[in-house]
Structures are given as structure tokens and as C-alpha cells.
Amino acid sequence: MTSAVSRRSVLRAAGVTAAGTAATFTLSGVSNGAEAPVFAHGVASGDPMPDSVLLWTRVTPSPEAVPGSGKGAAVAADAGFARVVARGHLRTGPERDHTVKVTAGGLRAATGYWYRFTSQGKVSQTGRTRTAPSRDEDVESLRFGVVSCANWAVGHFAPYGYLSGRDDLDAFIHLGDYLYEGNSNPAGDLRPSVPPNELITLADYRQRHAMYKTDEHLRRLHARHPMIATWDDHEVADNAWSGGSPSHHPATEGDWAASRAGPRPGT
Numbered sequence: 001m002t003s004a005v006s007r008r009s010v011l012r013a014a015g016v017t018a019a020g021t022a023a024t025f026t027l028s029g030v031s032n033g034a035e036a037p038v039f040a041h042g043v044a045s046g047d048p049m050p051d052s053v054l055l056w057t058r059v060t061p062s063p064e065a066v067p068g069s070g071k072g073a074a075v076a077a078d079a080g081f082a083r084v085v086a087r088g089h090l091r092t093g094p095e096r097d098h099t100v101k102v103t104a105g106g107l108r109a110a111t112g113y114w115y116r117f118t119s120q121g122k123v124s125q126t127g128r129t130r131t132a133p134s135r136d137e138d139v140e141s142l143r144f145g146v147v148s149c150a151n152w153a154v155g156h157f158a159p160y161g162y163l164s165g166r167d168d169l170d171a172f173i174h175l176g177d178y179l180y181e182g183n184s185n186p187a188g189d190l191r192p193s194v195p196p197n198e199l200i201t202l203a204d205y206r207q208r209h210a211m212y213k214t215d216e217h218l219r220r221l222h223a224r225h226p227m228i229a230t231w232d233d234h235e236v237a238d239n240a241w242s243g244g245s246p247s248h249h250p251a252t253e254g255d256w257a258a259s260r261a262g263p264r265p266g267t
């Protein structure tokens with residue numbers, strides 16, 4: 001996956017030196033005196049390649065900039081690996097739900113790195129990640145954590161917390177059902193979901209994804225290992241197949257092909 005920086009964003013590489021094991025991504029933003037945590041949804045890395053890794057965070061520039069709201073000011077961002085492998089300037093805003101996703105390149109293969117973000121004078125937690133071995137390397141072994149089917153509504157994410165404590169993993173592989181799309185069932189759910197309805201719109205998905213990212217164990221795992229992810233059925237609809245899903249109702253949810261293609265725009 002390549003950088004998903006918006007068209008208003010700028011990424012400039014500078015200050016590249018010999019690769020170190022420390023990395024810093026620095027985001028400088030619009031200061032508005034907000035008291036809410038700026039990095040409420042943690043940091044994450046993924047898609048490790050021999051010379052790059054994807055870094056992610058979400059900025060909350062002001063209290064009203066809740067996930068899926070489309071509210072909040074645009075934020076300017078500087079990004080850099082310190083000691084210093086790469087540095088960039090990024091900008092995010094409500095059009096991408098204040099998320100930041102950038103591929104940091106120019107890295108050494110099979111090497112651990114640390115990274116973090118700053119915005120509005122606040123510093124995120126420090127994340128750890130690791131690049132993949134080079135393609136021609138005679139690799140003796142790689143070890144992955146493998147996870148799937150994490151349903152917020154019916155259980156806690158202790159396995160994520162356990163994996164976050166493992167120091168012998170090169171990455172963790174998520175086989176899908178990272179989130180569940182169904183509606184909330186207050187009578188039976190262990191944890192209530194937001195939004196309470198089944199996910200249909202882009203704003204729905206942004207809220208639900210951000211809700212998952214508030215889980216302490218999941219945030220810890222993301223901050224400790226890079227993720228390699230694919231999807232299963234619940235990212236779209238329960239037991240989805242090429243022609244539909246038992247939980248998809250065209251009369252109220254629209255055309256199946258459109259649902260499968262991605263979230264509906266809007267709120």
C-alpha cells in the first residue's frame with residue numbers, strides 16, 4: 001500500500017542519513033487549545049517491505065472532530081524519521097477524518113524502528129515497527145502472530161494484549177473481521193457499539209473503526225508490531241458472498257454491488 005496522503009498534502013523527504021533504530025514522525029498542527037487527547041486512537045504501522053513501512057495515526061485537533069463527523073480544522077503535519085532517515089510535511093483534515101497514513105521509505109531491511117507523531121504540541125505514544133527482509137536474503141525464519149474475528153460486542157481483546165508483549169514476532173497477520181459491521185444489541189452485547197446501527201455510510205465506518213481503536217489491547221498491539229491485513233465478511237456484511245448476504249436488505253440498504261464496493265458517502 002502506498003501513501004494515502006490527500007491531494008492537499010505534501011510529503012518531502014529530507015535529512016536522510018544512515019539508518020538508525022530510532023524514528024520520529026513529527027506532526028505540527030493548528031493549535032486551538034483543545035484539552036481532548038490529540039492521539040486518542042493510537043499509532044499503527046503495517047505492510048512492512050524491505051525498505052519501507054506504512055505508518056498511521058489519527059489526530060483529534062479539537063473536541064468536535066469526533067470520528068465520522070466531518071468537523072474540525074485542517075492540520076498541517078511534519079513527518080520525519082530521526083537520526084534521520086526520512087522527514088516529510090503532511091496535512092490532514094475532516095475530508096479524511098483527520099487520519100494520517102504515510103509510507104516511510106529509505107529504510108533498512110529486517111530492521112526495527114521506533115516512530116512517533118506530534119501535533120499541536122502533543123506527542124503520541126512511541127510505536128515500534130520492523131521492516132521485512134530483503135528479497136534476496138536467505139531468511140532462516142520469520143515468526144508472525146495470527147489474529148482474526150475480533151468482535152467488540154461479544155468479548156474483550158486480551159489476545160491482542162498478549163501478542164503485544166511478544167518480542168519474537170516480525171509482524172502480526174490479521175485474517176479479517178477486524179471490525180464487525182452489525183447493529184448494536186444493548187440487551188445482549190458485552191460492549192455497546194457506535195454507531196448503534198449496521199454500518200452503511202462512510203461516516204458509520206469511520207465511527208466504528210475509531211471505536212475499535214479505543215481498545216487498549218488493540219492500540220498496544222498496533223504500537224508494538226506492524227500489521228499485514230486482509231478482510232473477511234464482517235468488514236462488509238455477515239456471510240457475504242458474490243450475490244449478497246443474509247444480513248443485507250436491498251429495500252433499506254440499497255444495491256448489494258454498491259455495498260460490496262465500499263461505504264456509501266455521507267453521514
Ligand SMILES: [Fe+2]
Pocket residue numbers: 148149176177232
Ligand atoms: Fe470471522
